[in-house]
Amino acid sequence: MKKTLCAFTIGAIFMTPMFGSAADVKVYGRAHVSLDYLNDGKDYKEVALSSNSSRLGFKAEQQLKNGLTTFAQIESQINFSSGSDDDNSVDFSTRDTFVGLKGDFGQVKVGRFDSPFKAARGPANFFGDMVGDLRTITRAYNHRFDERNPNTIEYTSPAFADSFNVVGALSLHNTTMIYDDETNAPNKKSKAYDLGLNYKKGSVNIATAYEHYQENASRGKRDGFRLAGSYKITPEIKLAGFYQYTSLDKNNLEGLSPKDQLRNADANVYGIAADYKLTEKTSIRGQVFYRDVDADKMNSTLLVAGFEHKLDPAVRIYANLASMINEENANLVPWNQARSNAPGSSQGVNSSNDNALALSLGLRYDF
Secondary structure: OOEEEOOOHHHHHHHHHHHOOOOEEEEEEEEEEEEEEEEOOOOOEEEEEEEOOOEEEEEEEEEOOOOOEEEEEEEEEOOOOOOOOOOOOOOOOOOOEEEEEEEOOEEEEEEEEEOHHHHOOHHHOOOOOOOOOOHHHHOOOOOOOOOEEEEEEEEEOOOEOOOEEEEEEEEOOOOOOOOOOOOOOOOOOOOEEEEEEEEEEOOEEEEEEEEEEOOOOOOOOEEEEEEEEEEEOOOOEEEEEEEEEEEEOHHHHOOOOHHHHHHOOOEEEEEEEEEEEOOOOEEEEEEEEEEEEOOOOOOEEEEEEEEEEEEEOOEEEEEEEEEEEEOOOOOOOOOOOOOOOOOOHHHOOOOOOOEEEEEEEEEEEEO
16 A cells, blocks of 8 residues: 655655655555575575565655656665665665656656566566566576666657557666776766567557667676567466567677586577466466577576465465476576575575475565
8 A cells, every 4th residue: 555645754855855845755665575495406405584675665746837747766675584784775776766757748767777678577477576586587697688777768658559658768877977988997888778669458468678788788788689478368367478589799708617608698588477366365376487598408497386365455475386497507596586585606506407496485565
């Protein structure tokens, strides 16, 4: 539940100078925690708590006399499992943070937020911020495309042809400032370009996007394309499909070990997902996705099954079982995205040529 604030100290501090007293300011958030059992198929077998993309945010919106509407959002990640800072919770605006204008022309916003490419996985995103998150197989190694890019300008068109809209984004540079070519950290060529097309009408939801990063961007020059769609067959049954192709520039592979060069070869990811509502408050869902890499014995398969029950429209509990099946040279796990409990090689995890398993019992409260 989102609450409109008449007088909220933090909201006033951040929003009043920009919007004045007439702005509609809201505070919102999510507390999402889980108890996980993680097993890499070899020696790592541990139980731990995780905070899963928990957040606190402020939104403001105000209609202007010229017919336009101005809006802003400030959102921060919160670690509920430890109550302390982590790499994703140190700064206040660690998540989608922006300001913009909208009207009959569409919408323009500026800031740091999910790229159109990242948003395009939405129709098939049945296990977001949980074990088995789709990104555990799409955002692998240096194939990083599900990003929240900084210094971004984004335009979203108004709806046309009844239910279509186009979105385009440009991330100008990946640090606070642009360095000269003569410095030790040139980043003039660190732009990211996005173009997306969305269709949503009735039971059909389709999103497609293309993304390109220049050579000085983090993780180097790369290109990606994805297509996701869902269809609600009945009020109880929803099916989804997903396809993604990603490619890294060959210069990105210089200096990597032979195995890491294989892991960063061109890759296709595709699969299906389904959600079935047993009752108004209870659902079961599942998905299977396959990562097909243009290299020997580098493929992975993600299998996930889950149960969810809503105690209230704002509160849900769930149980998920996720498995990542790796070939000999692959080393993926189903638990390393959007979670504070995300052990990797530094913690002794090694899932190569094995089946990494995760069982998660979770509670999510949206307010």
